[in-house]
Amino acid sequence: xxxxxxxxxxxxxxxxxxxxxxxxxxxxxxxxxxxxxxxxxxxxxxxxxxxxxxxxxxxxxxxxxxxxxxxxxxxxxxxxxxxxxxxxxxxxxxxxxxxxxxxxxxxxxxxxxxxxxxxxxxxxxxxxxxxxxxxxxxxxxxxxxxxxxxxxxxxxxxxxxxxxxxxxxxxxxxxxxxxxxxxxx
Amino acid sequence: xxxxxxxxxxxxxxxxxxxxxxxxxxxxxxxxxxxxxxxxxxxxxxxxxxxxxxxxxxxxxxxxxxxxxxxxxxxxxxxxxxxxxxxxxxxxxxxxxxxxxxxxxxxxxxxxxxxx
Amino acid sequence: xxxxxxxxxxxxxxxxxxxxxxxxxxxxxxxxxxxxxxxxxxxxxxxxxxxxxxxxxxxxxxxxxxxxxxxxxxxxxxxxxxxxxxxxxxxxxxxxxxxxxxxxxxxxxxxxxxxxxxxxxxxxxxxxxxxxxxxxxxxxxxxxxxxxxxxxxxxxxxx
Numbered sequence: 001x002x003x004x005x006x007x008x009x010x011x012x013x014x015x016x017x018x019x020x021x022x023x024x025x026x027x028x029x030x031x032x033x034x035x036x037x038x039x040x041x042x043x044x045x046x047x048x049x050x051x052x053x054x055x056x057x058x059x060x061x062x063x064x065x066x067x068x069x070x071x072x073x074x075x076x077x078x079x080x081x082x083x084x085x086x087x088x089x090x091x092x093x094x095x096x097x098x099x100x101x102x103x104x105x106x107x108x109x110x111x112x113x114x115x116x117x118x119x120x121x122x123x124x125x126x127x128x129x130x131x132x133x134x135x136x137x138x139x140x141x142x143x144x145x146x147x148x149x150x151x152x153x154x155x156x157x158x159x160x161x162x163x164x165x166x167x168x169x170x171x172x173x174x175x176x177x178x179x180x181x182x183x184x185x
Numbered sequence: 186x187x188x189x190x191x192x193x194x195x196x197x198x199x200x201x202x203x204x205x206x207x208x209x210x211x212x213x214x215x216x217x218x219x220x221x222x223x224x225x226x227x228x229x230x231x232x233x234x235x236x237x238x239x240x241x242x243x244x245x246x247x248x249x250x251x252x253x254x255x256x257x258x259x260x261x262x263x264x265x266x267x268x269x270x271x272x273x274x275x276x277x278x279x280x281x282x283x284x285x286x287x288x289x290x291x292x293x294x295x296x297x298x299x300x301x
Numbered sequence: 302x303x304x305x306x307x308x309x310x311x312x313x314x315x316x317x318x319x320x321x322x323x324x325x326x327x328x329x330x331x332x333x334x335x336x337x338x339x340x341x342x343x344x345x346x347x348x349x350x351x352x353x354x355x356x357x358x359x360x361x362x363x364x365x366x367x368x369x370x371x372x373x374x375x376x377x378x379x380x381x382x383x384x385x386x387x388x389x390x391x392x393x394x395x396x397x398x399x400x401x402x403x404x405x406x407x408x409x410x411x412x413x414x415x416x417x418x419x420x421x422x423x424x425x426x427x428x429x430x431x432x433x434x435x436x437x438x439x440x441x442x443x444x445x446x447x448x449x450x451x452x453x454x455x456x457x458x459x460x
Contacts, residue, residue: 056353104186165447268437
């Protein structure tokens with residue numbers, strides 16, 4: 001328990017650095033540090049599947065974020081300080097934390113989950129499906145429809161990204177266009 | 186309970202960053218922080234004290250495994266949620282690149298002023 | 302692009318990264334691909350599965366594009382084939398679901414259970430893992446191609 005608290009405090013410090021710093025490369029690296037902290041928490045919460053996935057997705061998202069930001073513009077300069085948005089944000093944060101504290105009294109305490117369906121999946125996973133990894137049995141046998149929905153969501157988002165990024169228009173590319181972008185002949 | 190509250194502090198900081206900052210990349214960073222915090226919260230709900238991972242090894246007793254294993258259902262849902270988060274980040278990065286190429290700035294209030 | 306031209310571009314020092322990075326990348330890409338296939342294939346016995354393995358496969362090709370230039374990565378797997386593998390993986394998963402409609406249930410586990418703790422077991426879970434691994438890997442590599450190439454006006458008809 002003490003170990004979890006230490007890693008969560010480290011993640012809070014990393015988040016504050018990622019929000020407030022002005023250099024964009026430092027902000028992206030701080031987000032990477034928070035992601036690795038999350039993966040370490042997953043490992044100690046006895047979820048090795050998810051720890052592997054989180055590390056790998058963290059690396060790929062760092063590559064994508066670095067390509068979008070530091071390639072062109074490295075400083076985040078705010079021309080005028082908007083006090084109203086800051087104050088509203090902080091007030092909302094305080095209200096949100098107060099409501100969380102009141103409503104977490106209704107949850108089951110940390111370390112003793114309800115597990116009504118989980119007990120059935122653990123007890124008869126091997127005899128129903130034949131798989132030794134219970135998480136794989138849940139994804140691909142008991143709840144395979146959710147996996148189909150997830151594949152559709154990824155498919156659609158990548159298709160949307162392609163539609164936005166394509167520059168091949170209807171007209172032919174002339175030499176003026178090539179000169180504007182800066183590609184030599 | 187303290188673990189849940191610390192996790193919700195990270196969520197609240199992510200929403201603050203999404204609302205109050207005007208740089209587009211800071212908004213993307215805010216959304217990424219929100220996703221991390223929500224995935225972590227779901228796994229924290231399913232943890233059992235001194236539990237073992239929900240993976241069966243050969244020669245293990247199944248009744249004892251059902252008494253000591255952690256909950257596999259939130260883990261299955263968080264697994265898909267992490268990869269969906271990556272797809273969403275790719276879409277947001279595509280928008281940001283296109284906006285920067287057209288308006289030459291990342292500041293949201295400048296983009297709102299320029300028309301066409 | 303023919304083999305001789307690829308060889309010439311790999312040993313060219315002016316494109317891509319330095320020599321140390323290229324040498325290490327050449328060894329590491331093979332190992333990362335092997336590790337990715339292992340995680341996809343043994344998804345029903347050890348932690349992992351289709352999603353984690355697919356992203357690892359995408360990272361191997363991304364490393365190839367970062368260390369060498371994009372011409373070499375596109376010569377190994379160009380954007381048309383990356384998108385095609387994406388579609389084929391999705392189609393394979395849906396066809397696996399439709400086969401179960403013989404019995405009346407979509408996505409029904411129609412193969413037998415097999416002996417536990419061996420590779421050929423757990424019905425169609427290994428097949429579904431392989432199709433999802435191919436889909437996610439090709440899809441993330443394709444988005445990386447899109448982010449790094451489609452922003453500029455370099456098109457296939459120019460090369």
